[in-house]
């Protein structure tokens with residue numbers, strides 16, 4: 001987990017430096033703000049990972065000498081097929097189109113989105129396939 | 131180490147390298163001697179000349195680097211084609227070599243950066259104008275050149291019956307001309323009335339955006355008289371490709387006469403010329 | 413040379429979920445989604461290519477009248493938008509990476525399968541919305557792929573087409589962000605035992621960095637688009653002078669997205685090419701760590717150079733952006749020399765993927781060199797917005813997305829379909845493409861240096877640009893033939909399949925350790941991971957680079973089991989902090 005954290009912290013550190021240099025050279029706000037945001041984007045998850053990495057048990061994928069048996073067990077639960085991402089996509093598209101053609105498609109979109117969200121939740125409770 | 135290297139590198143190789151170096155120098159000399167520009171124009175202002183010199187250096191350096199790397203690529207793909215089923219040595223790294231090809235590019239970058247900054251400062255410096263001072267306004271789709279110190283002499287794109295009727299042929303429209311004296315530094319104040327346009331004079335090697343809310347100031351010192359085509363380069367809507375103008379560089383005397391005449395007969399200036407757009411230097 | 417890996421388990425008859433059309437709509441399997449993405453992106457590539465043919469035909473003669481001025485403007489806008497937003501990016505991170513990254517790290521799927529499916533649908537609908545702009549009365553968006561304010565305001569470009577462009581980009585932007593999150597999470601959490609970060613295949617590394625870059629860049633674009641929409645519809649005047657706004661702000665926001673975006677489009681292809689060069693030279697990647705650090709530095713630097721697209725605005729800090737842009741040349745140079753180091757003393761064989769990969773090297777190099785020239789403000793003043801720029805960015809974009817991308821497609825097609833593509837047809841397609849490419853784009857350098865502006869629909873016969881334009885157009889037709897041959901190749905592989913086998917290229921990485929195409933949840937068996945080339949170590953134990961006492965092909969143990977479907981409760985015993993997407997019910 002350490003390397004993952006370092007990658008993100010590197011992002012944060014790099015942009016901290018660039019952001020400082022840029023601000024004092026240009027006094028231009030939009031770019032400085034975006035660089036600052038990028039700096040946080042590195043530090044926040046990077047710091048979190050680092051914090052985690054010191055607390056968790058070492059993982060087999062971080063151990064160069066790990067044996068395959070070390071990875072045994074369940075990796076995770078992966079949902080089977082589900083129609084709801086598609087439905088959610090349709091609803092997002094119709095909400096989006098309301099920005100072009102007026103608000104009535106948004107109503108349709110939000111109704112469909114609500115049903116999709118409920119669908120996903122029920123599906124996860126039930127645990128899987130449609 | 132060095133002696134070992136010397137042992138390994140046969141004298142013939144050293145000589146060949148020397149020859150190659152001399153050859154490259156000679157080639158550079160010949161190129162500059164016979165007006166090789168790698169496609170660019172040397173330009174007709176002092177600023178353009180400087181840019182051209184930078185271009186020339188960077189083009190040679192760039193081509194040299196490209197050719198060098200290409201040769202390495204071609205060499206390795208031809209030399210090391212699979213001939214039998216053997217498995218080559220599994221070389222993974224060579225740290226000194228890797229450091230070398232990190233450091234050399236950094237040095238090259240520093241060198242070109244220094245030259246870049248020198249030229250950039252020259253091009254962007256705004257010496258006190260000794261020639262014309264012109265307020266240029268770009269709009270959809272034309273140009274207004276207003277001479278600041280000359281009683282509002284204004285040259286502009288001839289408007290026909292509105293953009294929708296513009297025919298798609300060049301000569302039905304008359305393009306305005308920006309007249310500047312040779313040998314003097316003229317200053318331009320560039321603005322836009324609507325969207326972003328690009329004030330681009332090819333022979334000046336120069337492009338600058340005309341932007342709403344921003345006034346860009348820059349100077350030219352022309353060195354050659356003649357007609358030069360120019361055009362809007364920043365896409366600005368439907369008739370972007372019709373947004374042309376000419377630059378006419380004249381002698382000092384001609385410029386004074388032109389200005390006097392223009393002050394007396396302002397009407398004559400609208401679309402003052404139907405000069406074809408590409409006649410080049412005279 | 414073909415080495416098939418034995419499988420320890422026979423493939424059971426996979427009956428998983430629905431079949432047919434419903435499968436494509438409901439699947440959350442990264443392989444199905446990856447294929448949908450690849451196909452959709454390829455369709456958009458062909459559409460954008462057809463638009464390019466129309467434009468090139470229009471430009472073949474001065475004062476040509478094949479398309480109207482308005483249509484030409486729509487064409488280049490949609491060509492650029494389709495190529496960049498809907499082809500080059502999604503083809504890499506939605507298509508090939510989606511399919512390959514989980515396989516390369518020995519994972520059963522992406523970390524968030526349903527989010528992955530949602531990404532695809534957002535992308536597909538976004539793309540549909542973007543091209544249906546052509547069906548509206550005012551036509552599609554026509555303000556260029558960069559949509560500079562204030563040209564993109566409601567008064568200058570009214571109509572539904574531009575709005576649809578904005579909405580489409582918001583949707584595809586979210587799709588990209590979700591994919592970025594998914595890739596990062598997958599690489600962080602789902603690697604096989606022993607597959608440490610510094611053993612990841614370079615392609616996976618590059619995809620990880622691309623994922624982070626997506627997270628940096630795309631939110632800015634989405635925010636800028638929302639502002640643009642507000643300006644257009646609720647009069648917010650963020651980008652208009654009249655209301656006290658600042659038009660240049662758009663350019664700052666856009667390019668803060670836009671330059672990382674071009675590396676989002678390039679890094680994945682760098683990764684593909686790296687892996688391909690190593691496999692077809694039978695050598696490990698030369699300078700692995702250098703490669704990784706170069707990728708990271710390119711990504712980092714690329715986010716601090718945005719204003720090199722704005723040199724001619726007269727409002728930016730020239731030396732800063734120029735130096736940062738130059739510096740990108742250093743890691744790129746490292747990559748080039750590492751690529752050559754990989755070829756050096758190798759045993760190189762020119763299968764089609766390798767041919768395209770080497771084509772990428774040759775083409776991209778020149779694009780990079782002209783990029784350095786453009787990073788110099790004075791030279792940018794001389795060439796900005798001319799065809800020099802058009803030639804430059806096609807050389808890098810076409811070089812990476814098409815040469816690199818087709819290398820990847822030819823390389824992984826056997827894995828994705830279980831069928832080989834025809835080698836001779838592939839090579840013919842390559843040569844048409846290679847020759848056509850130089851014919852199309854090198855004359856454009858000269859055109860730019862001769863002063864021809866970009867995005868013009870017509871030029872004067874007196875301009876002297878006709879001949880070079882004709883050459884360029886004829887090259888474009890060769891490119892058309894090349895893509896056509898490629899389509900024929902796909903078709904043939906369906907009509908008369910040639911089975912591929914698990915590992916047709918004697919490759920190095922885990923995706924080739926499973927069957928082609930892989931079973932549901934990917935692996936029955938994974939070789940032990942002791943270097944960044946587990947499969948090679950397993951197949952060529954006497955030629956590894958492992959410096960430990962452990963024999964490469966140690967005992968084959970059963971690999972981790974993966975459960976799917978209903979009612980699975982993850983067990984946290986062995987994977988301490990991983991929880992499945994809906995693990996905690």
Ligand code: HEM
Pocket residue numbers: 461464465467468488489491492493495496500555556557558802806809810813814852865866867868888891
């Ligand atoms: C199939 C071969 C291709 C041809 C013949 C071609 C041709 C063209 C042409 C004629 C233009 C308009 C130039 C202008 O008027 O300024 C253009 C613009 C553009 N092309 Fe391509 N192109 C090809 C492939 C690609 C690829 C593969 C990409 C990216 C992955 C790409 C990205 C772009 C972009 C970003 C623009 C700029 C659009 C704009 O100005 O807003 N093109 N291309």
Ligand SMILES: [Cu+2]
Pocket residue numbers: 268269326327328362363364365366370373
């Ligand atoms: Cu214009």
Ligand SMILES: [Cu+2]
Pocket residue numbers: 670671674717718720721
């Ligand atoms: Cu850029």
